[in-house]
Amino acid sequence: MMFAVLAMSTIAYLPPSSASIRLNAATTRSSPQAMNDLDQHNYTVTVSKYPANPALSWTAGTSAWQFAYNAAYLPGSAAVKGGLLVRVQNGSAVPVGSCGPPASESSVVYTPLNANGGVEPLGTSVLFKPRNTSWEQSVEDPRVVFNAGTWWMTYTANGAVARPPLNRHQGIASSTQPLDPGAWVRHCGLTSGDDCVPPGLKSGAMLVRDQPPHYMFAYDLRKACPGNPQGVCRHTVITTSPDLIHWTPSNITLLARRPGMWDAGLIEPGPPPLLLASGDYLFFYNGATLPNDRQYHVGWAILDGRDPSRVIQRSVVPVLSWTDRTWMVGNSTADTALCYTPSVVFCNGARPLEAVGTFELFFGGADAVIGTAVVKVDAPALR
Secondary structure: OOOOOOOOOOOOOOOOOHHHOOOOOOOOOEEOEOOHHHOOOOOEEEEEEOOOOOOEOOOOOOEOOOEEEEEEEEOOOOOOOOEEEEEEEOEOOOOOOOOOOEOOOOEEEEEEEOOOOOEOOEOOOOOEOOOOOOOOOEEEEEEEEEEOOEEEEEEEEEOOOOOOOOOEEEEEEEEOOOOOHHHOEEOOOOOOOOOOOOOOEEEEEEEOOOOOOEEEEEEEOOEOOOOOOOOEOOEEEEEEEOOOOOOEEEEEEEEOOOOOOOOOOEEEEOOOOEEOOOOOEEEEEEEEEEOOOEEEEEEEEEEOOOOOOOEEEEEOOOOEEOOOOHHHHOOOOOOOOOOOOOOOEEEEEEEEOOOOOEEEEEEEEOOOEEEEEEEEEEOOOOO
């Protein structure tokens, strides 16, 4: 991948040509701070392990679904084996080298992690499927947090009545037995007008605090959002809650699109923020160069542990990019993986590893496969 070495105020990332796709089995990429007024914190995030092949792929025989992507990490407990909640669909006569479309509804399937931390093959049993109401025709892109014996899952529900983007809804469900399909309790969209947040907000990543307010960072597809006179917002904004069910948008942008940079097109939340030893939070996010859901990358921000609505550092360059692997490019005949949406890497699952400051990311490639990467965070001295 080619990065432009330019001043902070100019373009910090240039999409490479297809000829420059990197295919190394292990890569290292560091992301320095993004802005001069944030540079006193000096966190660095480095990719230390980056397998060349997907962990879940239909053509490799590790997934029973043609499209398995955008997985959440399900934390384990004494009674529940930790694993992934994977968004799945099947397609119709999708040859290698072409993309989509899917023929089946979008649902969520569970697969455990084995004793070595590897991802087990993905089976056919559906854990969470859409209700097929006017509010929820599909369930997409789950994210999971565990709090006081209860698993909370956020997901995107696409409805059938309103026109986009107001048919995009934020779904929230909870369970004390997360591997039982019948034990998940929905909290949004059960009756007319019963939205947990206004329509057009989705992809919520929860941050549960010891005491309220709790935070959920959401992707804003509404128009006339703060600081954006050019139509649809496409920023990540802040919502707060006293109880993880009732949420109030703050009209405050957490992460805005950056014109001329790799995340100029849109900013969508990644996994729930990860607590660091310093007390701050590491928040991965998905940024696209283009506003039409193309040329996705994964970047990061550091949120202040005392006030998570405050960003104290933001990456200049992405840690993962759609050009890193042919199975992220998606319509490349150089790879045998299927493709639903080309030029996409999208992360909404992460877990802490045993080593302090080390995390494993689970991400979708071309909306068809699941890949993994390990990152290392070096933090400044405790404040």
